[in-house]
Amino acid sequence: MNHIISIEDLVFEYEREEKLEPIKALDNVNIKIKKGSFIAIIGSNGSGKSTLAKNINALLLPSSGAVYVKGFNTTDETKLWEIRQTAGMVFQNPDNQLVSSIVEDDVAFGPENLGVEPAEIRKRVDNSLCAVNMYEERKKAPHLLSGGQKQRIAIAGVIAMKPECIILDEPTAMLDPHGRYEVMEIIERLHNEGITVILITHFMEETTRAERVIIMDAGKVAIDGAPAAVFANAKKIKELGLDVPFIVEIAERLRNRGIDIPKNIISIEEMVDYIACKFK
Amino acid sequence: MQIQVKNLNHIYSEGMPYESVSLKDVSFEIEKGEFVGVIGHTGSGKSTLIQHLNGLLKPKSGSILIDGIDITSGEVKMSDIRRRIGLVFQYPEYQLFEETIYKDVAFGPLNLGLTQEETDRRVKTAIKLVGLDYEEIDRRSPFELSGGQKRRVAIAGVIAMEPEILILDEPTAGLDPKSHADILQMIQIIHSARNTTIIIVSHNMDDIARLTNKILVLDKGKLAMAGTPAEVFSQADYLESLGLGLPLSAYLMNELRKRRIPVSEGILNIDEAEEELYSILKTY
Numbered sequence: 143m144n145h146i147i148s149i150e151d152l153v154f155e156y157e158r159e160e161k162l163e164p165i166k167a168l169d170n171v172n173i174k175i176k177k178g179s180f181i182a183i184i185g186s187n188g189s190g191k192s193t194l195a196k197n198i199n200a201l202l203l204p205s206s207g208a209v210y211v212k213g214f215n216t217t218d219e220t221k222l223w224e225i226r227q228t229a230g231m232v233f234q235n236p237d238n239q240l241v242s243s244i245v246e247d248d249v250a251f252g253p254e255n256l257g258v259e260p261a262e263i264r265k266r267v268d269n270s271l272c273a274v275n276m277y278e279e280r281k282k283a284p285h286l287l288s289g290g291q292k293q294r295i296a297i298a299g300v301i302a303m304k305p306e307c308i309i310l311d312e313p314t315a316m317l318d319p320h321g322r323y324e325v326m327e328i329i330e331r332l333h334n335e336g337i338t339v340i341l342i343t344h345f346m347e348e349t350t351r352a353e354r355v356i357i358m359d360a361g362k363v364a365i366d367g368a369p370a371a372v373f374a375n376a377k378k379i380k381e382l383g384l385d386v387p388f389i390v391e392i393a394e395r396l397r398n399r400g401i402d403i404p405k406n407i408i409s410i411e412e413m414v415d416y417i418a419c420k421f422k
Numbered sequence: 423m424q425i426q427v428k429n430l431n432h433i434y435s436e437g438m439p440y441e442s443v444s445l446k447d448v449s450f451e452i453e454k455g456e457f458v459g460v461i462g463h464t465g466s467g468k469s470t471l472i473q474h475l476n477g478l479l480k481p482k483s484g485s486i487l488i489d490g491i492d493i494t495s496g497e498v499k500m501s502d503i504r505r506r507i508g509l510v511f512q513y514p515e516y517q518l519f520e521e522t523i524y525k526d527v528a529f530g531p532l533n534l535g536l537t538q539e540e541t542d543r544r545v546k547t548a549i550k551l552v553g554l555d556y557e558e559i560d561r562r563s564p565f566e567l568s569g570g571q572k573r574r575v576a577i578a579g580v581i582a583m584e585p586e587i588l589i590l591d592e593p594t595a596g597l598d599p600k601s602h603a604d605i606l607q608m609i610q611i612i613h614s615a616r617n618t619t620i621i622i623v624s625h626n627m628d629d630i631a632r633l634t635n636k637i638l639v640l641d642k643g644k645l646a647m648a649g650t651p652a653e654v655f656s657q658a659d660y661l662e663s664l665g666l667g668l669p670l671s672a673y674l675m676n677e678l679r680k681r682r683i684p685v686s687e688g689i690l691n692i693d694e695a696e697e698e699l700y701s702i703l704k705t706y
Contacts, residue, residue, distance in 0.1 A: 186598040187569040234596070289464040315596050318463045318625045320665035344598050347670070383600035388670040388692065395696050401703045410674050417702065418681040 146307055146338050147175040147198060147229070151207035154193055154361075167193040169361035170207070175340070177306065180333040182349035182369075183342045185358030186383035191342045194358065195309050198340070199229040212306070227256065230300035234312040236292035237285075245287075245295055246271065246280040252303045263302075270298040274328050290321025297328055307338035314345065326351065346373075346387045350409040357382060370406045389413045423487075424619060425452040425475070425587065430484035432470055432643075444470045445481070446643040452636070454586075455617040459630035459651075462640030463665030468623045471640065472589045475621070476507040488587075505534060508585030512592045514576035515569065523549070523567075523575050524560040530583045541582075548582035549575075551615060553608050570601030574608065581612060587619040588612060594626065606633065631655060631669040631690040639664065652688050671695035 152171040155164035168190045175181060185191050196202040197209050200216040212228050214221040230252075233239050242248035249267045258266070271277040274294035284292055293313055300308055310329065314322040322345075330351060333339045341352065349355050355372040357365040359382050365372050373379060373390045380386075386394075389410055393403040407413055432445040445467050452458055462468050473479040474486060477493050477500050485492045493503050511517070520526035527548055531541040549556045552574040559567075564575050573593070580588065590609065594602040606629060613620045624630050630637060630651065637654045639647040641664045647654055655661070655668055658676050668676060671692055675685045685702065689695050 186600060187596075189598075312596065318665060319627065319667035320463055322625075323667075344596070344602070346599065380600075383598050385599035385603075388674075392692060392696055392699065395692075396699060396703065399700055401700065403703075410670065410677060413674065414677045414681060417678060417683060417699070420703070421681075421683055 144177055145174045145210075146177040146212055147173070147340075148210040149173040149194075149197070149207075150210070152194075152197060152204050152209060153206040154190075154197055154202060155205040156193075164205075167361055168197070171361070171363055173356065173363065173366070175307075175338060178333075178336050178338055179354060180339045180352045181341070181354045181356060182352035183340065183356045183358060184344070184346070184349060184384055185364075189358040190361040191358050192311055193361075195231065195311050195340070195342055198307075198309055199231050200225050201231070223256070227303050228305055229307040229309060230303050230305035232293070232296050232300055232308065232310045232313050234315045236289060236296050236316070239296050239299075240284045240292060243283055244280075245276065245282050245284055248284060248295055249298045249302050252299055256303065266302045266304070267298075270301040273301055273331070274298045275324075288321060289317045290324045293317060293321065293325050294328060297325070297332075301332070305337065307340065308332060309340040309342075311342045312344060313341070314343070314348065346385050347409075350387050350389070357384065370408050373408060374405060423451050424454040424489060426485075426487040427451070427475075428485045428487070430471075430474065430486065431482045432467075432474065432479065433482050434470075436482070444643050445474070448484070448640075448643075448645045450638055450645060450648055452619060452621070454619055455613075456619055456636055457613055457634045458619075458621045459634035459637045460621060460623045460640065461625070461627070461630060461637060461666055462646075466640040466664075467643040468640055469591060470643075472509065472591060472621065472623060475587075475589060476509045477503045478509070501534070505583055506585055507587045507589065508580040508583055510577050510580050510588070510590040510593060512595055513573075514580075514593075515564075515572035518564040518572060518576055521563060522561050523554075523564050526564050526575060527578045527582050530579055534583065544582045544584065545578075548578040551581055551608070551612055552578045553604065553611075554578070568601075570597055570604060573597070573601075573605065577605075577608070584616075585618065587621065589621040589623075591623045592625065593622065594624070594629070609633070627655070627667055628669040628671075628691075631672070639666070651690055655690060656687060 149171055152168050154168040155166050157164050183191050200222055203217050209216045211225045214225050216225055240248050241251055246267050249270050250263050253263045253266050271280050274297050276294050314325050329339055350369055355369045356363055364382055373386045376386045387408055390408050393407055396403055407416055428449050430445050430448040434442050434444045460468050474481055481494055486494050518526055527545045528541050531544045546556050554574055564572055594605050612618055637651055655672050658668055669690055671689050675689045678685050685698055689698055
């Protein structure tokens with residue numbers, strides 16, 4: 143069993159008032175996610191990204207089809223805790239997901255609810271705060287922290303549940319450049335430690351760090367593949383209301399002028415390495 | 423000079439345990455028709471500053487002159503200020519409330535005491551300026567629209583006041599790349615249609631570099647820097663120390679420079695970056 147998440151023929155409809163047809167937010171979605179992978183999900187507003195994320199940890203349940211998390215069907219109520227513990231979620235607005243008036247209490251909230259032993263809770267809280275570089279701030283009040291710090295506390299709260307998978311729904315949308323950098327560093331570190339990462343984002347630059355990019359459009363999977371392959375079709379990407387990462391665009395322009403830049407170069411770091419290497 | 427801010431000071435929760443200085447001795451000037459960017463990390467005072475500019479907050483000391491009139495003095499009518507200086511908050515679509523798009527956009531002008539005829543004209547003009555089809559949407563509910571469209575309607579509500587100065591706080595936050603580009607294009611159209619002064623708060627350095635002619639950099643409530651995009655973004659290390667960054671093109675050039683690859687200064691957009699890379703790489 144190497145698929146931690148398996149989404150099969152998933153359809154999700156939002157019910158509306160009696161007279162109105164329900165809105166089909168997800169339309170026959172099939173995705174299998176390997177344990178330990180790093181996936182970016184992109185798509186225009188209303189394409190179904192967030193609905194998909196909420197179906198993965200049973201905040202929403204399929205209208206038809208099925209979602210399996212570690213083999214558990216999300217409609218199986220007896221497995222709800224295992225599912226939520228396996229797949230933790232971080233949302234866009236940090237102010238809407240912190241519950242306590244002290245940082246370390248907030249991180250302890252999840253494990254306390256799981257009935258974890260106090261000594262083990264202490265250990266998990268300390269480890270989680272260290273993992274997001276927020277241990278020094280553990281006694282502070284969350285509302286006095288910056289946006290990036292609050293979002294890292296939210297991530298620590300999820301890590302304290304020892305999840306195998308973290309789903310982040312536009313975690314950097316409200317952050318300043320430094321906050322965005324901090325959160326992306328943490329995400330990359332979690333991935334390196336073996337946690338499966340599903341990152342929903344509108345920032346194309348962030349997708350260059352992922353191993354696989356899934357593009358949603360009108361409730362369906364439009365494109366699914368490695369970032370370099372997905373972004374190779376810039377025209378199609380723009381038709382879907384998206385954009386290609388900066389380096390993909392600039393490399394394509396240079397290729398059109400006869401400069402041969404390998405197709406697998408999609409991030410600024412890779413481009414800098416490539417040019418520096420040519421210069422030696 | 424349209425806007426003159428002199429020695430502005432503001433303190434939050436003065437006399438309370440959590441008292442904190444949020445603006446400290448801020449001074450700058452903005453000419454009519456300028457396109458100004460305000461950048462700074464979270465908590466640097468950006469929102470506090472723009473709320474002062476249309477009189478939502480009162481300074482502890484200092485003055486704000488709009489066309490020579492000090493709006494911090496008690497004699498100025500706030501309704502006059504707000505008519506001339508429009509403020510679009512973050513996520514303005516959360517403030518939509520009327521049954522139809524027409525009514526929502528007309529709310530401000532009607533409150534100004536304008537005639538029905540003048541209100542009609544303004545609503546039509548505003549909806550057209552934000553790039554929506556008036557005939558098609560005027561009777562529809564704003565809540566039926568997509569996120570990007572809702573935001574346009576909310577901005578139209580401010581535009582319909584026909585402000586001379588339009589301030590936008592993170593107008594593209596949370597939008598997909600297409601809606602993001604559309605909203606910025608819309609702001610450029612508003613800017614050129616009536617020579618409206620634009621002040622935009624953003625965390626997106628690429629947008630700021632591309633759109634503005636002047637940047638105000640805030641840090642811990644102080645004005646850390648003010649200048650053209652080329653001047654401000656030439657200070658990579660300083661910006662980083664303030665929790666900010668560079669536009670992607672400038673960042674790329676800066677990283678190349680660190681690897682001892684000789685690249686030109688002052689590159690701020692993709693076209694310039696393309697030319698620079700082309701001239702470096704064509705010989706290899």
